[in-house]
Amino acid sequence: MVGSTILKLDGLSKNFGAFQALQNISLEIFEGEFLTIVGPSGSGKTTLIRLLVGMDEPTEGEIRLRGKRIEGTPANKRPTCMVFQSLALFPHKTVGQNIEFPLKIRREPQDRRQERANELLDLLRLPRDYYHKRIAQCSGGEQQRVALARALAFDPEILFFDEPLSALDYRLRKALEKELKDLHERTGKTFVYITHSLEEAMVMSDRIAIMNAGQFEQIATADQIYAKPVSKFVAEFMGEVNLFDIDGSERSGIAASALHSRENLNLGLVDDEFGTLMVRPEFIRQIDGEGNSDFWVFGKLRAEYLLGSRLHYEFECKDGTTLTVEKLREDRLSCVAGDEVLLGWDVENTHLIRSGG
Amino acid sequence: MERADKRFGFLCSLPILVVLALGFLAPLAVVALYSTMPERVFGLAHFPTFEAFRTLVEQDYYKSLLWSLGMAFVATCALFLLCWPLAYAMAKVFRSFTLAITVLVVMSLFVSENIRLFGWSLTLMKGGLLEGHARAWFGIGFDGLLYNVPVIVFGLVYVYLPFMLFPLAQGIAMIPDDARQAATDLGASRWQVLIEIDLPLAAPGIAVGSLLSFVLAAGALAESKLLGGQAVIVIADEIETAFTYSQNWPLGSALSVVLIAIIGCLVTYGLARVNLDAIIGRNR
Amino acid sequence: MGASRSAKLALYAYGIVVIAFLYLPLVSVGFASISRARYLTFPIKKYATKWYSSAFASETVMELLAVSLRIALIVAAISMVVGFFGALAFARYNWKHRSLFQKVILLPIFFPQAVLGLSLLIWFNALGIIPDWKTAVVAHLVWIAPIATLIIAIRAYSFDPALEEAARDMGASTWQILREVTLPLLMPGIVSAGLFAFLLSWGNFPLSLFTTGADSTLPEWLYAKVVSGYTPLVPTVGVLSVAGSLMLIAIAFAIFHAVKFASAKSA
Numbered sequence: 065m066v067g068s069t070i071l072k073l074d075g076l077s078k079n080f081g082a083f084q085a086l087q088n089i090s091l092e093i094f095e096g097e098f099l100t101i102v103g104p105s106g107s108g109k110t111t112l113i114r115l116l117v118g119m120d121e122p123t124e125g126e127i128r129l130r131g132k133r134i135e136g137t138p139a140n141k142r143p144t145c146m147v148f149q150s151l152a153l154f155p156h157k158t159v160g161q162n163i164e165f166p167l168k169i170r171r172e173p174q175d176r177r178q179e180r181a182n183e184l185l186d187l188l189r190l191p192r193d194y195y196h197k198r199i200a201q202c203s204g205g206e207q208q209r210v211a212l213a214r215a216l217a218f219d220p221e222i223l224f225f226d227e228p229l230s231a232l233d234y235r236l237r238k239a240l241e242k243e244l245k246d247l248h249e250r251t252g253k254t255f256v257y258i259t260h261s262l263e264e265a266m267v268m269s270d271r272i273a274i275m276n277a278g279q280f281e282q283i284a285t286a287d288q289i290y291a292k293p294v295s296k297f298v299a300e301f302m303g304e305v306n307l308f309d310i311d312g313s314e315r316s317g318i319a320a321s322a323l324h325s326r327e328n329l330n331l332g333l334v335d336d337e338f339g340t341l342m343v344r345p346e347f348i349r350q351i352d353g354e355g356n357s358d359f360w361v362f363g364k365l366r367a368e369y370l371l372g373s374r375l376h377y378e379f380e381c382k383d384g385t386t387l388t389v390e391k392l393r394e395d396r397l398s399c400v401a402g403d404e405v406l407l408g409w410d411v412e413n414t415h416l417i418r419s420g421g
Numbered sequence: 422m423e424r425a426d427k428r429f430g431f432l433c434s435l436p437i438l439v440v441l442a443l444g445f446l447a448p449l450a451v452v453a454l455y456s457t458m459p460e461r462v463f464g465l466a467h468f469p470t471f472e473a474f475r476t477l478v479e480q481d482y483y484k485s486l487l488w489s490l491g492m493a494f495v496a497t498c499a500l501f502l503l504c505w506p507l508a509y510a511m512a513k514v515f516r517s518f519t520l521a522i523t524v525l526v527v528m529s530l531f532v533s534e535n536i537r538l539f540g541w542s543l544t545l546m547k548g549g550l551l552e553g554h555a556r557a558w559f560g561i562g563f564d565g566l567l568y569n570v571p572v573i574v575f576g577l578v579y580v581y582l583p584f585m586l587f588p589l590a591q592g593i594a595m596i597p598d599d600a601r602q603a604a605t606d607l608g609a610s611r612w613q614v615l616i617e618i619d620l621p622l623a624a625p626g627i628a629v630g631s632l633l634s635f636v637l638a639a640g641a642l643a644e645s646k647l648l649g650g651q652a653v654i655v656i657a658d659e660i661e662t663a664f665t666y667s668q669n670w671p672l673g674s675a676l677s678v679v680l681i682a683i684i685g686c687l688v689t690y691g692l693a694r695v696n697l698d699a700i701i702g703r704n705r
Numbered sequence: 706m707g708a709s710r711s712a713k714l715a716l717y718a719y720g721i722v723v724i725a726f727l728y729l730p731l732v733s734v735g736f737a738s739i740s741r742a743r744y745l746t747f748p749i750k751k752y753a754t755k756w757y758s759s760a761f762a763s764e765t766v767m768e769l770l771a772v773s774l775r776i777a778l779i780v781a782a783i784s785m786v787v788g789f790f791g792a793l794a795f796a797r798y799n800w801k802h803r804s805l806f807q808k809v810i811l812l813p814i815f816f817p818q819a820v821l822g823l824s825l826l827i828w829f830n831a832l833g834i835i836p837d838w839k840t841a842v843v844a845h846l847v848w849i850a851p852i853a854t855l856i857i858a859i860r861a862y863s864f865d866p867a868l869e870e871a872a873r874d875m876g877a878s879t880w881q882i883l884r885e886v887t888l889p890l891l892m893p894g895i896v897s898a899g900l901f902a903f904l905l906s907w908g909n910f911p912l913s914l915f916t917t918g919a920d921s922t923l924p925e926w927l928y929a930k931v932v933s934g935y936t937p938l939v940p941t942v943g944v945l946s947v948a949g950s951l952m953l954i955a956i957a958f959a960i961f962h963a964v965k966f967a968s969a970k971s972a
Contacts, residue, residue: 117606139606152603156621165617166607218607429793429879430800437791437810437850444847445813445821448828455827465831507723510716522720529727531904531950533924534911536943539931540730543737543747543940550733553747582727633815640817642911646932657819661915664823674827677820688815697807698796698862 067095070254071116071222076125078111085111087278089125093222093256098248100265101258103275104301109258112275113226116256118142129221146224149231151211153199159185159210160195166218184213187250205236212244216251225257229264241267262302266290274298290344292415299342299417304376304388306348307417308341322381325359331416340417345376345390347413350397350405357408363387364404365397379407449681455674463670473675482659482676489656490683492570493638496577500585500634501627503578508589508626509619513598519590526583534580538647541576542567545648568650576644584633592626593619625695632691636684656680731947737940756941765926766942770949772838773922776913777906780845784902785895787846788853792891795854796861810851818848822915829916836918844916845906852905853898860894900957904950 071093078086085108093099103109114120116127118139127135134142145166153162161168163181172180178195185192188209194202202210208228215223225244229237245268248255259265265272266286273283274297282294293299296307308323310333323341333339343359351357363379366386370376375396377389387407391397399405457469460476477483511519529537544550547565556562566572596619604614620627642657656676663673733747738756740749760766794800795807813821825844829836868890872882888895910924917925923946930939 119602119606139602140608140610145606145608146603148599148603150597150599152597152599154600154604154618154622155597156624165604165609168617169604169608169610169613214607426798427800430798430803431794433790433798434794434800434802434806435790436787437794437854438806440787440846440850441809441813444825444843445816448821448824451828451831452824463830503723506716507720510720514713514716515720518717518720522724525724526727528950528954531908531954532731532947533908533927535924535928535931536734536908536946537730539927539939539943540732540734542931543733544730548746550729550736550747557748579726579730582723636815637817640820642819643928647928657817660820660823664826664915670827673823677824680817680820684816688812692808692811692815697804697811 069093070095070130071256072126072128072131073116074126074128076112076115076127077123078108078115078120079123085278086115086122089278089280091273091280091283093254096252096254097270098245098255098257098268099271099273100269101256101273101275102262102265102301103258103260105260107275108278109260109275110226111278113146113224113256113258116222117144117146117224143220144222144224145215145218145220146226147211147215147228149226149228151207151228153207153211153214155199157199158195159190159197159199159202162199162210163213163217165214180217181213184216187216188213188247204232205240208232208240212247216253220253222254222256225255225259227259230259230261237264238267244268274301276301293342293417296340296417299340299415304345304390306343306345306387310339310341311337322361322383322385323359324354324361326355329358329411331411333416333418338419340419342415342417343409343413345388348387348389348407348409350399351408352406354406358411359414360406360408361387362404363407365399365401367401379405452674452677452681455670456678458671458674460671461669463668473669473671474679476672477675477679482656482672485654485656485659486676486679488653489639489641489680492574492577492653492655493635493641496574496581496638497585497631497635499574499578500582501589501631504582504585504589504630508586509593511586511590512593512596523587526586530583535643535647538576538580538643541579542647545572567648569652570649573645573649573652573655576648577638577641580641580644581634581637584637585630588626588630588633589623590626592623592630595626596622628691628695632688636688639684640680734940734943734947738944740937740940756937760938760941760945763938766938766945769921769923769926769942770945772917772920773907773924773946773949776838776841776845776922777903779842780849780906781899781903783842783846784850784853785899787850788857788898788902789888789891789895791850791854792857792861792894793887796858797864797866797887810854813847813851816848818909818911819914821847822912825912826915836916838917838920838922841913841917841920841922844912845909848909848912849902849905853902856898856901857891857894860891864890896957900953903953907950907953908946 069092071091073089073091076086076089077084089112101109101112111120115122115135118134118137118141122135125135126133129142129144154165157165160178160181163184164177167177167180181195182192185194190206190209190213194206194210199207199210211228229240232240241264244255248268257265257268269286271283272286272289274281274289276297281298282289284292289298290302293302299305299307310331331339331341349357351360354360361379361381363381366378366380368375368377371390373393375391375393377391377397379387379389381387389397389407397405451465454465456473457471458465458467458473459470460472507522511522515522542549545566546552547563549565552563552565600622601614601618604618609617640657642655642661645653645655645658657680660673660676660680663669663676736747736749739752739754791810794803795810822844825840825847826836829840834840864887868886869882872886877885908924909922910928913922913925914928921929923942927939927943927946930936
């Protein structure tokens, strides 16, 4: 399903005065994929999407759509379009008139327009009699669907999304995430989605690009990013994580004071290298004695939180750092606040983030 | 709290309603009554007739009315075209310059309109600021630009510019930026954005601005007197003459009633379609 | 998406042209007032300030100034009070006929002033009142009080009703709430409404023309002299009238800044 390169960014930069919003960004987007760009607010993702849609011009760099440079082409001349964060539905037009708008702009005949609008209402599972409804009469979820239908009526080569679900309540958002993924599969179009919510990105995307301070930190599948983050930023951005700074020159490579490990454990760090050892909280278990796992720490249970199906524990280590552990409800730990227990995990569940020498 | 709101709302509205009842409603009622009196009487204790309205039609007074309405219409259209780019810039492009323009335009309103019109006659007359200097510096003399119909329309455009500019800017400020961006993104050209998005969404501002300019221009007096000479007699001039020199109050009243009726219909029709909370309450 | 650089420049230039267009006639009046010649022609050959000295010496001009000032001050004072309450009814309280009230308030603004002035003349006559400067105050109020209401209403829209509710919650009476919360919060709007009212009354011509009776205001006198019996004093008095407005605006700005400075210092 995922094909050749459709959009290629090469050395893209955008400055606002002295502020560098985007610094030398490169990215290839493949035909038919669902790519999500995730980043905290201020990371430059909104700036990036404005460049991709054509509402702004880059300070430097190239954007190629199927090999053709488009960075100077204005938004109305590009075969791409965007679903806005605010949806930007036209309040003075009906649902039908909103959906038909791009067709009207192309001067297609009225009967053809209405036919297409009805097809799109069907595709988005909106009743056909919504055609004459006012935008203000639609619920939040319905407005989302109208905005999607309008964008699809444009028949874009790439459909961009600027956090369109962020204003909705949790349940509706979850339902629409799945619908959007389903719609992506049914239409086979290239979707590029930006959001600050990692959960959203993981549910929907084929690939995720993590953005920070105007640059990409990592571009990979959700699974790869979760298990093998390339930086501390990505590791922390992708949910709860325990990180230990380690130093290759130490015996067995362990520098963190509270962390113990089996002797001669080879983490692959050479003498003058530094790194961070990452372990996700769900891989940590309670052990009976030292040496029963590859790594262990002594931890005093500080607090326990119930997160629906899971339990979240916070332990205080000897050196005062916090260790988080997560368990499914049926695997609840047998300790209460104040207890000191031995916690361990194995090397195959860790990931080493190298930070160089 | 709701009930208190209702009571206080009514109480607070009273002072100004009293002013308007005594200074607006009552005079209009008296004028309406006078319009049904026989010609050249100065009391209201006569049997009602429609003589005055007949005179109005028979003696070609309706021509003045048509002139006034026609010139007001042309001035309103010109004002719309002139003010749109500036109002757009004030609402969407300028930053601090919007405040500067607002202050300067409002300040011009505080100068009596006849001083400003008198200034135009000094500017446009033969031997005035324009012709005098053109002759002295470039040797190009021409007749004065005063005393014709176009210069009256020019005067109307000049005097009522703020009444179009501000409502228009307020209306344009109500257009959401992302609606315009979405339209562009969906392929619309500048012209298509104007027709499909800007004009319909700024409609309340356009309606208020056009109504204000048209109504005030239709009842204007000073422009035709100070700039137009006797080129045409406007309706307000006829009304003034009837009330003062000719001492024919019923005729003056009948002329007023016709003008008021036309204006009243336009204003009620226009304002009924406008949400005032949205226009005035909007803090940009 | 913003406008391109050249489009922006063109719009700035257009803005300046419009402002120049609004003020050009005042430039002509200004030059005319310092021309020495009895019969004005441009370009002006000799300049003199003699018309100013004769204007200040003229009892008529001083009388005109006094009448205009008296009317404007009273109109401003009444407009502030009436407008304050009107604005509360317009924007703050949610009462049954609010939307109708809002439209009724606008009617006098959407009304040709000359016709309004003449209608008032007939009305005063029917009441047996002989017009003088006091009737002009009423005439001005009909047009200016609604404008003052709108100006204060703009301020009242941004008013958070929770503030009044909080005061009531702490036991304040209706009168105390009005004095301690509502009035101070709306004060900037009330002051600017008063300023507007004064200036609009000071410069008003079409209403004064028919309602001042034997008294006369500055703009009215100017009109009469322009239409018949031009004297070289006309541009001079025009400039004096404009200068009066400017002076008031300057004073208002100075007070505004002084208050802002004082409150910034005490904070």
